[in-house]
Amino acid sequence: xxxxxxxxxxxxxxxxxxxxxxxxxxxxxxxxxxxxxxxxxxxxxxxxxxxxxxxxxxxxxxxxxxxxxxxxxxxxxxxxxxxxxxxxxxxxxxxxxxxxxxxxxxxxxxxxxxxxxxxxxxxxxxxxxxxxxxxxxxxxxxxxxxxxxxxxxxxxxxxxxxxxxxxxxxxxxxxxx
Amino acid sequence: xxxxxxxxxxxxxxxxxxxxxxxxxxxxxxxxxxxxxxxxxxxxxxxxxxxxxxxxxxxxxxxxxxxxxxxxxxxxxxxxxxxxxxxxxxxxxxxxxxxxxxxxxxxxxxxxxxxxxxxxxxxxxxxxxxxxxxxxxxxxxxxxxx
Numbered sequence: 001x002x003x004x005x006x007x008x009x010x011x012x013x014x015x016x017x018x019x020x021x022x023x024x025x026x027x028x029x030x031x032x033x034x035x036x037x038x039x040x041x042x043x044x045x046x047x048x049x050x051x052x053x054x055x056x057x058x059x060x061x062x063x064x065x066x067x068x069x070x071x072x073x074x075x076x077x078x079x080x081x082x083x084x085x086x087x088x089x090x091x092x093x094x095x096x097x098x099x100x101x102x103x104x105x106x107x108x109x110x111x112x113x114x115x116x117x118x119x120x121x122x123x124x125x126x127x128x129x130x131x132x133x134x135x136x137x138x139x140x141x142x143x144x145x146x147x148x149x150x151x152x153x154x155x156x157x158x159x160x161x162x163x164x165x166x167x168x169x170x171x172x173x174x175x176x177x
Numbered sequence: 178x179x180x181x182x183x184x185x186x187x188x189x190x191x192x193x194x195x196x197x198x199x200x201x202x203x204x205x206x207x208x209x210x211x212x213x214x215x216x217x218x219x220x221x222x223x224x225x226x227x228x229x230x231x232x233x234x235x236x237x238x239x240x241x242x243x244x245x246x247x248x249x250x251x252x253x254x255x256x257x258x259x260x261x262x263x264x265x266x267x268x269x270x271x272x273x274x275x276x277x278x279x280x281x282x283x284x285x286x287x288x289x290x291x292x293x294x295x296x297x298x299x300x301x302x303x304x305x306x307x308x309x310x311x312x313x314x315x316x317x318x319x320x321x322x323x
Contacts (some may be wrong), residue, residue, distance in 0.1 A: 007210065016208040024204055025220060028196035042200045043322055046303075048206040050319050054219040080322055082225050083257075116190035135184045136191040163180045166187065174186075 001142055009056035019065075020049060025137045026066060027073040033075035047076040066133075066143035089176035112174060119169035127162035134159050215307070215315040218244035218251055223321075244306075244318040251306065251316070255297070255323055262304070262323075266291030270310060275304040277317075297323055 007015035027048045031041035051072050059068065120128060126148075133144045134155065145152040178186070224242040241254040250267040257268065266272060269291035276283040279298050287293040287308075298304055303320030 006257060011208070013208060017205050020201060020204045020207075024196035024201040025194065028200060029194045032194065038197075040208065042197070042203075044198050046203060047320075047322060049207050051220070053207050053265055054217055054319050079226050081221065083322055105271055112186075114188035120187065120190070131187060132191075132194070135187050138188070138195075159184075160180055163183050163187075167178075167183055 001065060001140065005059055005062040005065065011067060019052070022140060022143075023066065023069050024049075026133075027069055029137060030070050030073035030131075031077040031080075034074060034081065036077050036081060040080050041077070044073060044077040044080045047079070050075045050077065063142060064146045066139060066147045068101055070147070085130060115171065115174050119166055122169045123162065123165060127158075127165055130155070131162050131166070135163075199200075215317045216246040216248070217251065218246045218316050218318045220319055220321065221245045240323075242321060246316055248314075249308075249310070249316050251308070251318055253304075255304075257297070257323060261296045262295055262297060264293045264295065264306075266308070272311070274308040275307040275309075277307055277320075 004015045004019050008019055027045050028041055031044040031048075032038075034044075036044060048069060053070065057064065061068075104166060120131070123131070129146070129147060133139050133147060134141070139147075141152050141155050144155055150158070183313050220242060222241070224241040240257065242253050242255065244251045244253075250269065252265045253262045254264075255262045264274070264287070265267045266287055269289070270287070271289050272287040272291070272293075274285050274287060274293055274295060276285075276295060276298060279302070283296060283298075295306075300323075304318075304323045305320040306318045308316040308318075
């Protein structure tokens with residue numbers, strides 16, 4: 001990751017594209033969790049990556065890039081929300097941690113996805129966090145290790161253990177077919 | 178089902194938490210902000226974020242932001258209601274200032290004391306300035322949502 005940061009800082013487009021591909025979902029998910037609607041979240045993502053462009057040469061710990069981006073995304077989402085928006089819900093801060101999908105998203109979510117979401121919500125916090133970072137947002141293991149402050153070698157085994165817990169929470173016909 | 182099948186199922190169930198393709202593609206184009214012949218002035222202060230919330234509507238307040246390179250600071254007082262910004266360069270110097278992303282191009286000049294006034298771009302267009310200094314240096318401020 002340090003190598004991609006260094007190359008992007010030197011103007012290497014392909015290294016930059018790789019950084020954006022790896023981290024855009026993390027930044028997006030943070031913006032949604034701050035209560036932004038999709039258009040505002042899209043703007044917060046752009047502003048966050050601009051801050052990264054500004055700081056590419058100054059990042060002291062490229063291995064902690066995920067944490068840096070999450071913090072920056074929260075601040076940029078806050079900035080977009082404070083500026084005011086047509087689509088900003090009134091109780092943003094109350095909803096900030098829930099990040100439930102909007103009604104229109106729920107309508108198109110299949111019954112099976114619903115079942116998986118319900119089971120996921122029952123997971124212990126640490127498992128939910130790890131599976132979100134590793135499976136849902138597909139972050140590189142090095143970044144997950146840094147963000148969760150755990151050794152990289154234990155991510156694979158923890159992923160397996162947490163998936164096992166998730167499987168146990170799913171009804172027979174979904175988890176065991 | 179295997180772990181990988183379950184992981185795929187989980188990823189599909191939370192597809193809405195991943196960035197839409199167009200958002201990711203747009204972010205890929207941002208590296209060009211870092212041009213070799215211009216100093217990129219980074220946002221270092223924004224009253225909208227840094228100050229304690231006060232009990233007035235955000236649109237009614239003047240917002241103060243500061244962009245800095247190692248050599249030059251650009252301070253903007255943004256009046257979103259009046260759609261204009263009053264700026265100050267530090268150190269004070271005359272300069273030509275272009276508003277990026279506007280069509281037709283908008284250009285203003287800073288006086289010898291480094292002061293300038295410029296119109297804000299239409300809502301939805303980020304504010305970004307390109308400053309041409311008398312010594313030939315070019316400074317670009319990172320875009321700001323206004």
